[in-house]
Amino acid sequence: MNRRLAQGIDGERATTDRPPVEAVVALGANLGDRAQTLADALTDLARLPLVDGVxxxxxxxxxxxxxxxxDAAAPAYLNAVAILTTRLAPSVLLGYLHAIEDRHGRVRRERWGDRTxxxxxxAYxxxxxxxxxxxxxxxxxAERDFVLAPWLTVDPDAVLPGAGRVDALLARLGERR
Known part of the structure; x- marks a missing residue:
């Protein structure tokens, strides 16, 4: 593991002393074999150290x-949400998420561009x-139905900190359309 991952973005360290927390990770892909990429990424998440469940x-x-x-002309996304039970510090977890993206060919050319x-x-x-x-x-x-809807299927009582219940947020999005 490289030093940046071991310490995390802001110097936090991975530790077994941290109590388990549920972290919510959104997955998306619109290039290549989207379904296989998401399946492989879920396997990668489950294999992370200090992750006890996905x-x-x-x-x-x-x-x-x-x-x-x-943009309906752009390749469509396949999205999913995973809830990880982890003792990784949030910045360490984020470092691992970026490493998984890199392993799957993620290239950051433009903000909100197409991606593998x-x-x-x-949330953490x-x-x-x-x-x-x-x-x-x-x-x-809170503005993304492609995050909120799949999240509800995994946790019907989900709450987005500071924003409220995920089911209510999703209902509000539906009302705006």
Whole structure:
């Protein structure tokens, strides 16, 4: 493991002293064999050190979202949500998520561009952070039905810290359409 992963983005260390926390990870892919990539990424998540369990939604398809908004002409995304029970510090977990993306050919050319794999840390227990390297909860999670809907299938009582119950957030999104 490289030093950045061992210490985490902000110097936190991976530790067995940390109590287990549920971390919510959104998975998405719109290039290549999307279903296989998501399945492989879930296997990678389950193999991480200090991860004691992974529960995942079934994949759902969604329209690509670009900086200009939804783009039906772009390759569609396959999305899923995984809930990890982990003792990894959030910054260490994020470092592992980036390493998994890299192993699956993720190239960061443009913001919100097409990708082989996208892993977003949506929530880490009740943690809150405004650090630009690790914003928690994810700042746009409450606006993304392709995150909220699969999350509900894994945890019907899910709550996005600071925003409220996931079922209510999803209902509000539906009302706006």
């Amino acid at each position: 529960r995942a939604s079934e994949p759902v398809e969604s329209v690509a979202v670009t900086l200009e908004g939804p 794999l996208d892993l977003d840390l949506i 227990g009740d943690a809150r952070s405004t650090d630009p390297l690790l914003a928690l909860p994810h700042p746009r999670a």
